[in-house]
Ligand SMILES: [Fe+2]
């Protein structure tokens with residue numbers, strides 16, 4: 240099985256985007272279904288952000304100084320998503336602002352995924368090459384095993400704080 244870091248991250252993106260579409264297709268009053276989808280979205284984003292913050296971003300920043308600005312912008316985009324995710328995790332699907340907040344989260348994350356996939360992952364692939372990307376991916380698979388699944392877990396909070404002040 241390939242452990243190419245970019246392939247692994249794109250697979251995550253696909254699953255995240257699929258859940259976004261399912262949320263958008265759910266009926267206005269389908270509270271139970273939307274609650275479940277948002278729970279799943281929160282879990283997927285919490286794990287994905289963790290492995291990018293812990294492994295991908297710092298290593299890419301170190302190895303490819305020319306994408307530093309892309310990495311820094313991405314940390315900030317993660318941070319905005321983290322805030323929305325933390326708020327959503329405390330809300331009920333019936334709350335007046337639940338759907339609106341989810342929609343804003345979806346808009347933000349879609350934009351972020353597009354920037355990763357279209358703008359700077361190609362530079363990372365060209366700059367690092369196959370071997371390094373496979374090692375990076377293997378490290379991400381290890382990190383995934385200890386990744387937080389909810390934003391309230393200390394390791395998730397720590398990463399979002401590091402993203403602001405580190
Ligand atoms: Fe990201």
Ligand SMILES: [Fe+2]
Pocket residue numbers: 248252287291352355
């Ligand atoms: Fe990503």
